[in-house]
Amino acid sequence: MTPTPDVDLTALVPGRHALRDRLLAVDCRVFEAVAARHWPGGDPVLPRLSRSANHGVLWFATAAAVAASRTPRARRAAARGVASLALASATINTLGKRSVRRTRPGLDPVPAIRQLKRQPITTSFPSGHAASAAAFATGVALESRGWGAAVAPLAAAVALSRVYTGVHFPSDVLAGAALGVGAAYAVRGLVPTRDQVTPAGRPRVDAPALPEGEGLVVVANTGSGSAERVGALAAALPRAEVVECDPSAIREELEKAASRARVLGVCGGDGTVNTAAEVALRHGVPLAVLPGGTLNHFAHDLGVEGERDLVRALQEGEAVQVDVGRFTSGDQEGIFLNTCSLGIYPELVRERENWSKVIGSWPAGVLGALRVLRADHHPLRAELGGRTHPLWLLFAGNGTYHRMGLAPARRFDLADGRLDVRVVHGGRHPAMRLLAAAFAGPLTRSPAHAAVRVGHLRIDGVAPGTLLAYDGEVTEVSGEVTLRKSPEALTVYRPLPAH
Numbered sequence: 001m002t003p004t005p006d007v008d009l010t011a012l013v014p015g016r017h018a019l020r021d022r023l024l025a026v027d028c029r030v031f032e033a034v035a036a037r038h039w040p041g042g043d044p045v046l047p048r049l050s051r052s053a054n055h056g057v058l059w060f061a062t063a064a065a066v067a068a069s070r071t072p073r074a075r076r077a078a079a080r081g082v083a084s085l086a087l088a089s090a091t092i093n094t095l096g097k098r099s100v101r102r103t104r105p106g107l108d109p110v111p112a113i114r115q116l117k118r119q120p121i122t123t124s125f126p127s128g129h130a131a132s133a134a135a136f137a138t139g140v141a142l143e144s145r146g147w148g149a150a151v152a153p154l155a156a157a158v159a160l161s162r163v164y165t166g167v168h169f170p171s172d173v174l175a176g177a178a179l180g181v182g183a184a185y186a187v188r189g190l191v192p193t194r195d196q197v198t199p200a201g202r203p204r205v206d207a208p209a210l211p212e213g214e215g216l217v218v219v220a221n222t223g224s225g226s227a228e229r230v231g232a233l234a235a236a237l238p239r240a241e242v243v244e245c246d247p248s249a250i251r252e253e254l255e256k257a258a259s260r261a262r263v264l265g266v267c268g269g270d271g272t273v274n275t276a277a278e279v280a281l282r283h284g285v286p287l288a289v290l291p292g293g294t295l296n297h298f299a300h301d302l303g304v305e306g307e308r309d310l311v312r313a314l315q316e317g318e319a320v321q322v323d324v325g326r327f328t329s330g331d332q333e334g335i336f337l338n339t340c341s342l343g344i345y346p347e348l349v350r351e352r353e354n355w356s357k358v359i360g361s362w363p364a365g366v367l368g369a370l371r372v373l374r375a376d377h378h379p380l381r382a383e384l385g386g387r388t389h390p391l392w393l394l395f396a397g398n399g400t401y402h403r404m405g406l407a408p409a410r411r412f413d414l415a416d417g418r419l420d421v422r423v424v425h426g427g428r429h430p431a432m433r434l435l436a437a438a439f440a441g442p443l444t445r446s447p448a449h450a451a452v453r454v455g456h457l458r459i460d461g462v463a464p465g466t467l468l469a470y471d472g473e474v475t476e477v478s479g480e481v482t483l484r485k486s487p488e489a490l491t492v493y494r495p496l497p498a499h
Helices: 016-036 042-052 054-067 072-099 128-143 145-164 170-190 227-236 247-260 270-283 297-302 307-316 344-359 361-374 430-438
Strands: 204-206 216-221 241-245 263-268 287-291 318-329 332-336 339-343 380-384 387-398 419-425 449-454 457-470 473-493
Touching (some): 016 145, 072 128, 072 170, 128 145, 128 170, 216 227, 216 247, 216 287, 227 287, 241 247, 270 297, 270 332, 270 473, 287 297, 287 307, 307 318, 307 473, 318 387, 318 457, 332 457, 332 473, 339 473, 419 473
Parallel strands (some): 216 241, 216 263, 263 287, 287 473
Antiparallel strands (some): 204 318, 318 473, 387 419
């Protein structure tokens, strides 16, 4: 049988080769024009900048610098930039370089002073450096426009340097940049930005608008190290009163402030905010929260990440009503804005507090977790629904937490009327059970853990001296412990998203 000769199907498409040849010719002319043009200051700078971006070193350093500003938005922007870069780099190296095997440009038109000492050995199309630069800058910008604007010129310079040094044609750079932008948006599709997932505040409530801060009394915990934020708030609201005090005097100063304030303000961590909320509820005044601690879960779930957010809300009178969690045990009663828990976690909190003044909050948290999980513990025995259960952990969140295991992540609705309850059943290997629960979905069930959403919860048979943690504070409970909600009980300032 006579074999069928191979047919070049591209020849059946009129003009296809001619169009490709014209585009390649334009590409070469632009490359030669860049090589022939003198760029003031470019010769000593751009080759070094191009080398610094090898293996993403420049972008990891930039991410560290952005994250060093220590604002939540900056940290998220840095993390998103690195994640976008990683996806772009993986795509380029596994698919891009292998799909189009284009040779590198000839270096004859490029002055020797611009040429890299070590020439790349991979194929030319597309540019991996341009992809990484565009992915990082776009990822940062999707989370923070301000940081994105700061990083964009650096990314553009890196992309330009690849043509300037003669290692890529312009079309290689453009294609790489397009892939990088696409990678950043792909990451956003997998992990939405905060602006995408934050819903409109509900339920909105009328609150005093304080254009210059008159009637606002802010009590600041000096132990939280938030003097800079308090100073910025006072500068933006010159008629506000600021009271700075030692942690031991927080409750007393909050009581004094609430008796004369139209709006009670507080700056500190979650424990300080918990005390302020209790005082605000008793005096019937709105609460303004300025994050000043290590975690600041409540403030961040409100959308208040710094003084600018709070100032805007106060000046415009933007506020919402939020639920307040309550726990009772005998004649003891308290509130929680974030979480309440029994079992191993309160012991972790106590260990963290013991070490935090010596080595800092985050290292103390890691050390506390290691010490608690390695210790010889017995599970908590509690009655739920008339049956006694051994439990390593019982966690109740004030509102539904999303994307979380044992550690809280985000709440999108602070007035949903529900307690997000999770339990880790007793048994052998508590560390393994806790880790399994940490990686599980919000409402999964297994022999090790379970989760439900309820309006109230009663726990009977709690042994005397059992620790209960609430908003970073720890107390002892016994007998019957009841958890419930006070729906929409607290008015709190929150910058409302634009519709």
